[in-house]
Amino acid sequence: xxxxxxxxxxxxxxITALALTAAAEAPKPAPSPQEIVDAAPASAWATIKADDxxxxxxxxxxxxxxxxxxxxxxxxxxxxxxxxxxxxxDGASILRVQDNYVVQxxxxxxxxxxxxGITKTPPAEYEVAGTPKTFRALPWRDAYAPKTxxxxxxxxxxxxxxxxxxxxxxxxxxxxxxxxxxxDATQLYTIIGHAPRHLDRNLAVVGRIVSGMDLLADRxxxxxxxxxxxxxxxxxxxxxxxxxxxxxxxxxxxQVMDTASPAFDAxxxxxxxxSGAFFVRPANALDICNAQAPLRKAP
Amino acid sequence: xxxxxxxxxxxxxxITALALTAAAEAPKPAPSPQEIVDAAPASAWATIKADDxxxxxxxxxxxxxxxxxxxxxxxxxxxxxxxxxxxxxDGASILRVQDNYVVQxxxxxxxxxxxxGITKTPPAEYEVAGTPKTFRALPWRDAYAPKTxxxxxxxxxxxxxxxxxxxxxxxxxxxxxxxxxxxDATQLYTIIGHAPRHLDRNLAVVGRIVSGMDLLADRxxxxxxxxxxxxxxxxxxxxxxxxxxxxxxxxxxxQVMDTASPAFDAxxxxxxxxSGAFFVRPANALDICNAQAPLRKAP
Numbered sequence: 001x002x003x004x005x006x007x008x009x010x011x012x013x014x015i016t017a018l019a020l021t022a023a024a025e026a027p028k029p030a031p032s033p034q035e036i037v038d039a040a041p042a043s044a045w046a047t048i049k050a051d052d053x054x055x056x057x058x059x060x061x062x063x064x065x066x067x068x069x070x071x072x073x074x075x076x077x078x079x080x081x082x083x084x085x086x087x088x089x090d091g092a093s094i095l096r097v098q099d100n101y102v103v104q105x106x107x108x109x110x111x112x113x114x115x116x117g118i119t120k121t122p123p124a125e126y127e128v129a130g131t132p133k134t135f136r137a138l139p140w141r142d143a144y145a146p147k148t149x150x151x152x153x154x155x156x157x158x159x160x161x162x163x164x165x166x167x168x169x170x171x172x173x174x175x176x177x178x179x180x181x182x183x184d185a186t187q188l189y190t191i192i193g194h195a196p197r198h199l200d201r202n203l204a205v206v207g208r209i210v211s212g213m214d215l216l217a218d219r220x221x222x223x224x225x226x227x228x229x230x231x232x233x234x235x236x237x238x239x240x241x242x243x244x245x246x247x248x249x250x251x252x253x254x255q256v257m258d259t260a261s262p263a264f265d266a267x268x269x270x271x272x273x274x275s276g277a278f279f280v281r282p283a284n285a286l287d288i289c290n291a292q293a294p295l296r297k298a299p
Numbered sequence: 300x301x302x303x304x305x306x307x308x309x310x311x312x313x314i315t316a317l318a319l320t321a322a323a324e325a326p327k328p329a330p331s332p333q334e335i336v337d338a339a340p341a342s343a344w345a346t347i348k349a350d351d352x353x354x355x356x357x358x359x360x361x362x363x364x365x366x367x368x369x370x371x372x373x374x375x376x377x378x379x380x381x382x383x384x385x386x387x388x389d390g391a392s393i394l395r396v397q398d399n400y401v402v403q404x405x406x407x408x409x410x411x412x413x414x415x416g417i418t419k420t421p422p423a424e425y426e427v428a429g430t431p432k433t434f435r436a437l438p439w440r441d442a443y444a445p446k447t448x449x450x451x452x453x454x455x456x457x458x459x460x461x462x463x464x465x466x467x468x469x470x471x472x473x474x475x476x477x478x479x480x481x482x483d484a485t486q487l488y489t490i491i492g493h494a495p496r497h498l499d500r501n502l503a504v505v506g507r508i509v510s511g512m513d514l515l516a517d518r519x520x521x522x523x524x525x526x527x528x529x530x531x532x533x534x535x536x537x538x539x540x541x542x543x544x545x546x547x548x549x550x551x552x553x554q555v556m557d558t559a560s561p562a563f564d565a566x567x568x569x570x571x572x573x574s575g576a577f578f579v580r581p582a583n584a585l586d587i588c589n590a591q592a593p594l595r596k597a598p
Binding site: 097124126142143170178180192194195196197200201202213217272277278280282288 | 398423442468477497499519577585588
């Protein structure tokens with residue numbers, strides 16, 4: 001076995017480091033996407049509001065942190081904050097893992113715990129009207145929408161008359177029944193496969209996983225239809241869910257790259273047109289779900 | 300909790316069944332994608348050649364079956380058949396799981412087992428010339444290529460001068476170092492996240508997972524850079540890899556939907572424009588990686 005085991009198949013840090021070492025006289029390659037992230041100034045990062053951050057601890061030790069999107073789904077987000085603060089999710093569990101699709105959490109059908117203080121039938125907050133001035137379009141084509149791009153660091157799409165958050169890997173939506181107003185945010189899902197963009201504008205997208213995505217995506221797929229777990233022992237319990245703003249000292253703090261910053265533009269360009277020794281043919285393109293804004297712990 | 304736990308968030312069988320029960324007088328909804336698959340005639344299915352099918356058994360009991368694509372990467376596929384038949388993969392292991400990216404298997408760097416009888420430096424079989432007559436284009440836009448579609452049930456893209464298999468969820472490629480001819484097929488990877496289409500035309504795509512994809516995607520992500528496992532005990536061993544054509548009685552047999560069949564056309568249309576009670580706004584579009592041909596065990 002050649003040494004390519006560890007360096008093989010990927011751009012990024014290792015390859016770039018190797019390339020720099022091996023070819024000191026060669027022209028310096030353009031910075032990699034990761035190098036751009038590492039070098040981004042403080043002004044390129046926006047700290048996520050603690051009141052938009054939920055810390056979810058699971059019985060198997062996993063900690064998952066997610067960010068809410070109140071500007072896009074205010075009633076659903078108000079419900080989530082209320083459900084978190086009233087302890088509704090403490091004792092809920094992972095209900096469903098469907099391969100190449102979603103992980104879903106909440107309380108199973110047989111659980112009669114009441115969700116208190118929420119809007120029981122929220123409006124269908126699937127899109128916002130028009131194209132917000134802060135929408136920054138990507139230049140590449142998309143199968144599903146005339147334009148894709150970002151609003152305040154969220155991946156979005158627009159057709160001019162409306163703009164909506166898109167179902168990329170790690171984005172969070174509100175599960176519902178057949179009628180749109182049945183989604184009260186007591187059950188949430190996140191995307192763990194290729195973006196199921198046909199869900200866009202059909203469900204309320206309310207946030208994204210900020211940390212611990214790998215600890216959701218690596219769970220055993222459920223054996224029932226749609227990946228639901230058959231039995232209660234299969235369902236890993238949620239020990240607690242807390243708003244970061246309620247935790248006080250030691251609360252996690254995360255930042256997202258400002259998608260209006262020069263660093264983000266450079267990152268998108270570098271991801272679209274990979275340089276370095278590995279790539280023989282840059283794509284010169286980037287799908288919206290491969291252009292999700294970098295995240296980091298607040299330094 | 301309302302009954303939407305089990306039915307919530309998804310089209311498909313359950314929802315359709317509910318809709319049919321609830322509204323016997325309403326006009327019958329258009330068939331769902333799954334109903335189209337279930338009703339497809341035998342002529343819509345192509346049996347995968349046993350000499351293109353590899354059965355891989357892992358030490359934890361997982362069985363993964365994958366299909367080779369000799370028409371696109373003949374030298375790499377010849378290498379894989381030879382590696383399988385010479386027992387190279389027996390005792391290899393899962394080396395790497397990187398979230399939203401790849402699972403990679405083979406032998407780790409420190410393993411000096413020789414790969415016998417293979418072409419050590421295969422050509423860069425990343426594309427075929429022109430647009431094969433059998434290429435059937437999808438009508439929707441794509442960020443990465445002028446056209447996407449299918450050739451003999453494989454997801455592909457074309458720019459007229461060349462055509463190539465695309466890195467969709469479950470597709471298999473050959474890992475390599477910085478130089479294209481370092482990919483000898485001793486290490487293979489499959490895609491477990493949103494399609495990393497920037498890899499297209501940069502690596503040899505040699506097949507797809509036919510069965511057991513969930514048993515690769517649900518593995519713990521590795522702790523080293525690029526998702527490599529740090530220690531040997533983390534690496535689940537491959538007990539055996541066999542060509543289905545060498546197994547004899549009891550060998551698995553799989554079929555893929557013929558992408559030139561009317562059933563496939565109907566399935567694509569139904570997936571692009573979901574009907575039924577759940578969807579309030581059909582996408583009327585389908586990304587190539589959401590249009591991967593249905594597979595089934597040979598009846």
